[in-house]
C-alpha cells in the first residue's frame with residue numbers, strides 16, 4: 193500500500209533521492225497526523241462533556257476529610273444550601289457526590305438504576321463478608337442477582353416469614369416476661385439494650401431455630417464480636433480513602449477484620465457442622481429454618497438448579513442477616529435502633545402515646561396478647577413508625593451507590609466509580625416537601641388515599657427509609673413486621689415512663705446508622721389485668 197502511495201507522488205522524472213525523502217515524509221507525517229487528530233477529538237469531546245458538579249475544595253491528598261465534623265448528615269445537608277442539590281467533594285483520593293433532590297434521586301434509582309447499582313464497600317466489610325461474597329456488597333451482576341434471589345425468595349420469602357412467626361413470638365414473649373420480672377421492683381431499664389437483645393434473639397431463632405441462640409454464653413460472645421465489629425467499621429480507614437496506601441494497612445484494620453472473621457467463621461462452621469451431623473435437619477420448632485434452606489441450596493442448588501451457593505456464601509449470608517445491617521453500616525442494628533427512636537418519640541409526645549394505647553385497646557383489648565394478625569389494623573402505630581423513620585432515617589445516606597460507567601446526571605458528569613450518597617436525611621427534612629419537617633406529626637401519614645404514596649418501597653422519592661430501586665432493602669418486610677410487633681407488644685403490656693427527675697432529650701450520634709446519643713432509660717409498669725398474659 194505504501195508502495196502505491198509513493199507511486200502516485202513520484203511521477204516519471206523523480207530521482208531516487210526524491211523518492212526516499214517523500215517516503216520518509218509520509219512515514220513520519222501519517223502517524224503524526226493520526227495522533228494529532230486523536231488528541232484533537234479527545235479535546236473536543238472533553239470540551240463537550242458536562243462539568244463535574246460544583247463543591248467545596250479540600251486539601252491535597254486528604255481532600256475534604258479534615259473538614260468533616262461529627263454530624264455528617266446535617267453537614268452534608270447544609271452544604272447543599274451552598275452548592276445545590278448535587279455537589280461533589282473529594283474524601284482522600286475518592287471522588288464523592290451528594291444528591292439531595294427527589295428528582296435527581298428518581299433519575300438515579302429509576303431512570304439509571306442499573307448504572308448506579310454498584311457498591312464501594314470499605315475494606316473491613318469486604319473482609320468480613322468473605323471477600324464481599326454477599327448480597328449487600330457485591331456489584332450489580334450475576335452473583336448479586338443470584339444472592340439477592342436467594343435472600344428474598346428462599347430466606348425471607350413471605351411463606352418463610354409467616355412460618356417463622358412462632359419463633360419470633362417466642363423470643364418477644366420471653367422479653368415481656370423478663371421486663372415483667374424487673375417491673376416489680378420499679379426498676380429502670382435501658383430500652384435500647386432490651387430491644388437489641390429481643391431482635392437479635394428473634395433473628396437467631398429464625399436463622400438456626402434458636403439451637404445455639406438460647407445459650408447465654410453464646411449470645412454474650414456474639415455481642416462481644418458485634419461491638420468489636422462496631423469499632424472496626426466505625427473507624428475511618430486511611431486505606432479506604434487513599435487506596436495506594438491500602439497494602440500497608442497503616443491502622444491494622446484489615447488485619448483485625450481478618451482475625452474477627454476467623455472468630456465468626458469458627459462459630460458459623462460449628463453451627464453448620466452440628467446441623468450436618470443432626471438426624472433431624474429441620475432446626476427448631478420442627479420446621480426448615482434459614483440455615484437448612486441455605487445448606488440445601490449448597491448441596492443441590494435448589495428447585496431451579498440455579499441457586500447453588502458456596503459454603504462461604506452461606507456463611508456471608510448468615511452474617512449479614514444476623515447483624516441485619518451491622519456489617520453494612522458499622523456494627524449497629526438498624527431494627528433495634530429504630531425501636532429505641534420510636535419509643536423515645538412516643539415518650540416525648542404523650543398525645544401520640546395515648547393514641548397508640550387507644551388503638552391497642554380497640555384492636556387487641558386488655559384480655560389478649562398481641563398477635564401478628566393484629567398488625568395490619570394498627571394504622572396509627574404504623575404512622576408513628578413512618579414518622580420516626582422520616583425524622584431519624586437509620587441510614588441517612590442509604591447504602592452509597594457507585595456508577596459502573598461514566599454518565600450524566602442533572603447536567604453534570606458523574607465519572608465511573610464515584611461514590612454517590614443519596615441524602616435521605618435532607619429529603620426527609622426538606623421544608624419544600626414536608627410541612628413543619630422537624631415536628632413529630634404521625635398524622636401526616638394518615639388518610640393518604642394512594643397506598644403507594646408513602647410505602648416502604650421507595651416509590652416516593654421524598655421518603656426513602658429503606659432505599660429504592662433494585663438495591664432497595666430486601667429485609668424491609670421483616671424489619672417493619674418486627675418493629676410493629678415488638679412495639680405493639682411492649683406498649684400493650686406496659687406503661688413506660690421516664691425515671692423521676694429525668695428529662696428526655698433526642699440528641700443523635702452520627703454513624704453509618706444514626707443512633708440515639710444517650711441511652712433511653714425507662715421505667716415499665718404492667719398494664720394488663722391478668723398475670724397469665726405475662
Ligand code: HEM
Nearest residue numbers: 328516526527586587590591658659660663664665667671
Ligand atoms: C429498620 C430496619 C432497616 C432499615 C431502616 C433498613 C434500611 C436499608 C437501606 C436504606 C438500604 C440501602 C438501600 C439502597 O441502597 O437503596 C438497605 C439495604 C439492605 N438491607 Fe436493610 N434496613 C433495615 C433492616 C434490614 C433487615 C432486618 C435485613 C435483613 C435481615 C436487611 C438487609 C439488607 C440488605 C441485605 C441490604 C443490601 C441490599 C442490596 O444491596 O441489594 N435490612 N437497608
